[in-house]
Structures are given as structure tokens and as C-alpha cells.
Amino acid sequence: MRIGFYTSTFNDRPLEEVVDFAASAGFDAIEIDVGGHIKTPDRVKAAVSLARERNLFVSSITYFGNQLDADNAKRKDLRSRTAEFAQAIGETGVPVFVIFPGRNDDASDDVNYDDFATYVNGLIAETASSGLTFAIENWPGPKDNFVGTTPKGYEELFKRIPDRRFALEFDPSHFLRTGIDPYLALDAVKDRIAILHAKDTAVDATALQAVGYHGKGWWQYKLPGLGLLDWSRFLKQARSYGFDGTISIEHEDAAYGWPGKDLETRKEGERVGLGYLRTVLDKL
Template structure:
């Protein structure tokens, strides 16, 4: 397996700077952020601006990556593809197509996104909406030799307080969505979300092994005193960093058993990239702190990969 990271953590740096630094400290892969320059998402970045990126730039980047011994594991654009506002939904869907185009130019097989949610509808109705919206998106990706994948973050409170914002969050829903999608549509598996939701993050590897396209390395710390005070619904039903009973951490600083998790991935046949998604509030705030956190995550994961 190769170890990489999502470039959101170094979002203020140019792509060339990120490649130079990442290769110098031992990373072998990058999951490159491709949000629009202007967007409303937290934890987002525009490491590649797909609106100005060209095939010539793609050629230059491929040369740089080969020189540095690195690969791009995925392009990342996690936004609400089912937005209740149809104008916003159309924008997100069209931007996703541009990300797919750039991935195709770069020879990158994977693009990650969210399903999202139409907050005017319940989960069952959103699955029907998913089929309507994603069938053409999956087809478009296939026509470009790209596979779409969804991260399993529930995004509580994203559109409305206390509501799940990304309906692709549990095995029950994955089964239903995978039942109506081709094998080219899969999962960017993040165990941190499963842990705090009370879902067995080991069991899903065996059941969904053929749909695991990519893996996020993000840990989660449970704060027992806050869990006692708040209960599982958290800080008045919302997930605010530092206020809820759980908090995302770098690998090794939380509850995930990375040794067993990675061993199970290997047993299931997964041998691609483990990508650190750095949302650890202890090791963020400045580029240097984020770099130190990423290096710590890299050294920790090396033991198991």
C-alpha cells in the first residue's frame, strides 16, 4: 500500500510546493482537492482549479509526479449533489463533471464526492433522487474511464441542524445504492465516521470489499465525559469541532485499531492508497503544524502498511 494525504490540509500551498514537500518526507500519493475557488464548504481547498486547468498543465503535472515518484490517488470534490436548490445542484453536478474531465486528462481513475441530500425529502426519497441524478454522472465518468466514489461521512447539520446531510452513511443504505449502481461506483472508506456511529468498521471490509476503491486514514477520539453529558446526539444535536463527544484525530490519536483495520483490508484484496484526511484540531491552524501532523500520521501508518 502507498500512503498519501488529502491536500486540503495544505490548502494554502501551490500544488508544486505540495508535491515537493510530500515527496521529500516520504509520501507516495496525493488526493488532490478540486473544489471551486468560491464555495461554502469547510475543510475544502482548490489545489487544482478545474476551470482553468488544461491538458498541457496535465502533461506537466504528470512529468513532475513521475520525477518525484508520486501518484494521484484521487481528485476530491465533496459537495451536495442533491441540493434542494436546483440551481445549486446543477452547479455542483456540472463542477463534478469538470473534475472528472481533469481526472481523465491526468490518467487518474478515481473521483470522490458526496451524495449529499435534498433536505425536503426523507432518506428513502433521497435514494430515488440519487438514482435520477447519479445515473448520468456515473455514465459520464465511465465515458472518461473514471470511477466515482462516495465518502461515508453523514455530515450531520450540513444543510439543517440535527439532520443527516449525506445519505450515504450506513451499510443498509450502501446495499440499496450499490444494488442500483454498476461496479464502477464505489466507496471511499473512512472508518472514523463508522466508529462514532456505532457501526463495525471491520465487518464492512468483508461485506463491501469489491466496492472499496480508496481508503481515508482518519481517527476519532471519544470523550467519555462529554458523551455522558450529551448522549449520542451530541452538542444540542450538532457536530461542532471541539464541542461534541467525539472529535476527528490523526491516525494513532483515537480509537481505531489501525493494525487490524489495515490487515483486514489486505486480506480483502485492497492494495491501493491509505490517504490521511487531516482534520485534527490539535495539529492544524498553520501550514507548519499541519505538516507536522501529516508527518506523524505517515510515520504511524508506515508500521502497518
């Protein structure tokens, strides 16, 4: 397995500086954020080349946005731009394009699932020549209601999108705070994992008791190894399914400078995550 990180932690720094750091710190791979480090489809090739010149594997390119936005104009614009990025990414040979399903709050669940599935099936058909894989992360969104981000949601999408070029960027941290067993969730989708996000979650039991699941301040995202997940168990489980792809650290740990605080502290967080994951993998 390769270990990389998602560049969004350094969206205030130029990509050249970010990939220089990744290479010097000993990472194998990089996951590039469109919003922070690419911006437009015509810049995809140059961004990928920057990373490859430093012998970094570009595991994926990630593009935020609500693909089911209730505003028809916004949805149409995002989907048009997504298609342009898909074409550009496919031409570089980067294997995975991560997008987010979102939700149309004005439509039913079935309409949301049908709409997103029809859209993704179209993207898959349009990129047949490149073989690009489209993945969604199980981040439930700012309202915790994005479609396709729970085990039940996965079932709904997979029965509508049977092609294996639709897969998951599996992030256990979100399940840890939403009451879903991440190990059971991983087992249920073992043949549809494109990339793993390395992020953990810590829970403050006293705060949880005080405010309940719908309250605030009882959980925090952490670097791998600093939260509740048993990473040895999790990665051994993934390997048993034949996963040998990229583990991408998504650094959102406030104790290590996130978001956008001291740069050296953020870099140290990435190094801490890398060192921990190397140790875990060495012992598997």
C-alpha cells in the same frame, strides 16, 4: 499499499508547495482537493502533472458539494461542473473521482436514492472511454444525514448502481462516532473499496456521559493511531479482501494544527501519520 494524504489540510498553501512537501516527506501518493488546489476543470491537467513530476501517484481528486441540493439551480450548476471535472480527470488517467451525495431535505429517502443513482449511472455512462471510478466518502455531512453513508445506505445505492465503477472512499473515523462497527462495515463492502481514508476518532467518555450522543465535545478526529481504531486489524482486513490501493491520510487533528493553524505543526502531523502507517504495514 501506497500512503498519501488529502491536500485539504493545506488549502491555504499553493499546490506546488504541498506536493514538494509530500515528496520530501516520503509519501507515495496525493489526493488533490478541487476547492483548495484546482478550482476549475481546465486546471486539472496541470495539477496532476505537478504531482507526477515529483513521482507522486495521484490517487484521486475530490470535489465537495451537495449533489442532491434542494435548490434546483444550485444542483444543476454543481452537476454540470462535476461532469466537466469528470471529463478532465478521466483524460489524465487519475483513477478515482470522489464526490458527495448530500441530501435533499425536501424529498423522501427513496427519492434521494433514486435521484443520486440515476445521476451517477449517467456519469458512469458518459465516462466509459476513460473508465473513471466515482467514489463517495461516508462523511455524513454537516447535519449527519447525507444519504449513502451508512451500511444500509450503501445497500440502497449499490442495488441501484451495480457498476463497479461506483465505489467508496472508506473512512472509519465517521463510523467510530456514529455507533457503527467499522470492521463489520468494511466487510460488507469489501468488493467496492476504491480508496481508504486514514483518519481516527477519539472519544472522551466523561464528556459523552455528560452530554450524550447528541451533545458536543465528546469526540475528536485524530491522526491514525491516536484514536480508537485498531489499524493493524483494519488494514489486515482490507488486504485480505485484495485491497492494494491508496491509504490517504485526512489530517483533521486539532492537536497538530488543524484547521489552518501553524504550518509546521500541520506538516508534523502528516509525518506522524505516515510514520505510524508505515510501521503498521511493515508488520502485517
